[in-house]
Amino acid sequence: MKAHDGMYIGGTWRPAAGADTIAVVNPADEQVIAHVPAGSPEDVDAAVRAARDAFPGWAATAPADRAARIAALRDVLAARADEIAATVTAELGAPPKLAETVHAGLPILVAGSYAELAASYAFEEKVGNSTVLHEPVGVVGAITPWNYPLHQIVAKAAPALAAGCTVVLKPAEDTPLTAQLFAEAVHEAGLPAGVFNLVTGLGPVAGQALAEHPGVDLVSFTGSTAVGRRIGAAAGGAVKRVALELGGKSANVILPGADLGRAVNVGIANVMSNSGQTCSAWTRMLVHKDRYEEAVALAAEAVAKYVPGDRIGPLVSARQRERVLGYIERGVAEGARLVAGGPVAPRGTGYYVSPTVFADVTPEMTIAQEEIFGPVVSLMEYEDEDDALRIANGTVYGLAGAVWGDRDEAVAFARRMDTGQVDINGGRFNPLAPFGGYKQSGVGRELGTHGLAEYLHTKSLQF
Ligand code: NAD
Numbered sequence: 205m206k207a208h209d210g211m212y213i214g215g216t217w218r219p220a221a222g223a224d225t226i227a228v229v230n231p232a233d234e235q236v237i238a239h240v241p242a243g244s245p246e247d248v249d250a251a252v253r254a255a256r257d258a259f260p261g262w263a264a265t266a267p268a269d270r271a272a273r274i275a276a277l278r279d280v281l282a283a284r285a286d287e288i289a290a291t292v293t294a295e296l297g298a299p300p301k302l303a304e305t306v307h308a309g310l311p312i313l314v315a316g317s318y319a320e321l322a323a324s325y326a327f328e329e330k331v332g333n334s335t336v337l338h339e340p341v342g343v344v345g346a347i348t349p350w351n352y353p354l355h356q357i358v359a360k361a362a363p364a365l366a367a368g369c370t371v372v373l374k375p376a377e378d379t380p381l382t383a384q385l386f387a388e389a390v391h392e393a394g395l396p397a398g399v400f401n402l403v404t405g406l407g408p409v410a411g412q413a414l415a416e417h418p419g420v421d422l423v424s425f426t427g428s429t430a431v432g433r434r435i436g437a438a439a440g441g442a443v444k445r446v447a448l449e450l451g452g453k454s455a456n457v458i459l460p461g462a463d464l465g466r467a468v469n470v471g472i473a474n475v476m477s478n479s480g481q482t483c484s485a486w487t488r489m490l491v492h493k494d495r496y497e498e499a500v501a502l503a504a505e506a507v508a509k510y511v512p513g514d515r516i517g518p519l520v521s522a523r524q525r526e527r528v529l530g531y532i533e534r535g536v537a538e539g540a541r542l543v544a545g546g547p548v549a550p551r552g553t554g555y556y557v558s559p560t561v562f563a564d565v566t567p568e569m570t571i572a573q574e575e576i577f578g579p580v581v582s583l584m585e586y587e588d589e590d591d592a593l594r595i596a597n598g599t600v601y602g603l604a605g606a607v608w609g610d611r612d613e614a615v616a617f618a619r620r621m622d623t624g625q626v627d628i629n630g631g632r633f634n635p636l637a638p639f640g641g642y643k644q645s646g647v648g649r650e651l652g653t654h655g656l657a658e659y660l661h662t663k664s665l666q667f
Contacts, residue, residue, distance in 0.1 A: 215397025243405030258398030340368030342421030367659035447648030452603030456486035459609030484604035528578030602642030
């Protein structure tokens, strides 16, 4: 696989300050496919300086011209979609079809949405005798995870650029090749030097240096709640803006009036997609006690279609597989009933985990409370709607969820859920709808106008 041995800073690929590298591994066959530089605080400093130098010019660029550059970036991503999909398959292990439709397709859509928003957004408004200006916050330090490598980057970079901010990106160490491809696309799209910069490296070294750099005005982080808490604390200490997209433990609530077969099938597909490595995955399936055993049988049938190595890929790394297997063992030890899968690796090579379904999961169990981030679904039984709501809201997370049933009942239930997104009866993902968490799932929103507003602050002029 093609890899750059430098950092993209100030519009060129420059050698890293140090000689350390990170090996990139294909999780399907465990082979090393490339090495990228492990950035140091010096690299981060150089990138932040480049972004600071570029900021006044980019902030002063007319929104229509910024929109044109972002549209060009969208076009480059679209032209290179096959290469993007192949890279995501190689470093994340995503099956080719998923890589093509979601990993390459979604970021093109999101980049396109920000090309339009940059042109149409009201960067000035009248409020009584004031004119309110919505101005770019400044230099953005973006730190992203590996689970949707390109989407996570575009969901930060595109709105930041649309707002007039400049960006330094530190992508996840497991998936740096997709980030390098994105930097190439930025270059090809003709964005001015320094407007977007890339530093590959380890979280506690390059990531921390970026989050704590005094030249960064806003830190936008997506990743675990544990790291997010530290980044939030550091940003609070420096009184700088921060956006946190963190973990989830979403509930899939199947009300008595639901089409049970469809709700279970879509629910299983939702978790199995991307091998369960989706922060918003509906990992807890809540079913009324009268239809519970029927749902358990349907879930076992539905999950059998996900054959590892075919419809479902490996996990991203050996570490992630060990973590997930540990949760499956914990579920068995705490008394949950294994209906499918289990803690046995389904293939000799590759970081695969058997698609797993647990029944008889109760709210206090570890697998009902902690984010597993693997292909594991927990079926939970409820007595009535209030009981279902207590279970659904009964974790520290609140990122997403689903409700199935009579439309009005489902909407009434969704209004009572402590969560940032709810899909009603299988509602489609909307790349313009705000995405983000209640409670410990995060602070701030991504996508659409809400995502753009994160990168703006206001100035009021009185007349
Ligand atoms: P992680 O927190 O370990 O890493 C995320 C990023 O932070 C990586 O780039 C990493 O290098 C960096 N990082 C690690 N330690 C750091 C530090 N001390 N300072 C600065 N940066 C540091 O998370 P992960 O394992 O890569 O990703 C999985 C987690 O991300 C899950 O909890 C998942 O729910 C969450 N996630 C949330 C969303 C969302 O939108 N809410 C989306 C995807 C993933």
